[in-house]
Amino acid sequence: MAVRSRPLSPHLGIYRWQISNTLSIVHRLTGAGLCVGLLALTYWLVALAASPVRYAAAAGFFASIPGLALIAGWTFAFFYHLLNGIRHLFWDAGLGFERTQRRVSGWLVVAAAALLGAATLLLFWHR
Amino acid sequence: MPSLRSPLRRALGTGSAHTGAAHWWAQRVTAGALVPLSLWFVVSLLLLPDLGYLTLRAWLAAPVSGFLAMLLVAVLAYHADLGASVIVEDYVHTPGARTATLLVLRGAFLLAAGLAVFSILRIAFAAPNP
Numbered sequence: 001m002a003v004r005s006r007p008l009s010p011h012l013g014i015y016r017w018q019i020s021n022t023l024s025i026v027h028r029l030t031g032a033g034l035c036v037g038l039l040a041l042t043y044w045l046v047a048l049a050a051s052p053v054r055y056a057a058a059a060g061f062f063a064s065i066p067g068l069a070l071i072a073g074w075t076f077a078f079f080y081h082l083l084n085g086i087r088h089l090f091w092d093a094g095l096g097f098e099r100t101q102r103r104v105s106g107w108l109v110v111a112a113a114a115l116l117g118a119a120t121l122l123l124f125w126h127r
Numbered sequence: 128m129p130s131l132r133s134p135l136r137r138a139l140g141t142g143s144a145h146t147g148a149a150h151w152w153a154q155r156v157t158a159g160a161l162v163p164l165s166l167w168f169v170v171s172l173l174l175l176p177d178l179g180y181l182t183l184r185a186w187l188a189a190p191v192s193g194f195l196a197m198l199l200v201a202v203l204a205y206h207a208d209l210g211a212s213v214i215v216e217d218y219v220h221t222p223g224a225r226t227a228t229l230l231v232l233r234g235a236f237l238l239a240a241g242l243a244v245f246s247i248l249r250i251a252f253a254a255p256n257p
Contacts, residue, residue, distance in 0.1 A: 031214075039239055046243070046246045049245075055180045082161075085158050089155065089158060
């Protein structure tokens with residue numbers, strides 16, 4: 001099949017950037033990041049099932065600077081994807097499509113995800 | 128909302144992507160299931176006294192938490208595969224490369240789900256205090 005270059009939509013070059021499309025893109029990015037997080041969760045469970053030595057190695061990685069950065073990223077990504085996913089489910093039910101509702105719910109998701117992510121990380125590291 | 132599809136199309140179940148609404152619907156159902164499951168997981172980890180080896184193994188060996196953790200990783204892997212396949216279908220246009228990417232991702236998520244479930248079962252059915 002011949003691959004021809006076709007016009008792409010939306011035309012990103014002239015697209016007016018707004019909260020709706022930004023959050024949509026972030027939803028995808030966080031989803032892709034959480035897919036990698038699932039692999040990390042699997043590694044953690046496999047290590048836990050294997051032996052205390054393997055678990056210590058896994059726990060050591062997640063306590064290192066890159067490990068902690070990944071956990072922080074996955075925590076914020078998780079809450080964002082969860083809350084924005086609920087927003088999508090409301091849309092699928094036909095609710096919340098008005099312009100003001102869309103914008104308010106979008107900013108609410110961002111604020112709540114930041115708050116819940118920060119609170120969870122604080123509770124984790126100050127238990 | 129009245130359906131915009133003809134009775135024949137509804138019977139055949141095919142949409143513009145020629146696969147029907149099954150993929151879309153499965154993504155929503157798994158999303159709905161993951162809301163309580165994933166929140167339970169995060170809250171449970173926060174409520175544990177520590178994340179040490181023995182604490183976590185005791186937690187996953189308990190019937191309810193072990194079972195819910197298994198459900199979580201299984202549904203999570205399914206939802207991840209559904210979402211990742213949508214991204215691939217949007218950006219990988221060459222038919223061969225698209226199928227190959229979809230298969231590799233499906234294999235990876237199936238492997239992850241299998242390993243995670245097997246690990247939880249190993250912990251749940253391990254001899255006490257090895």
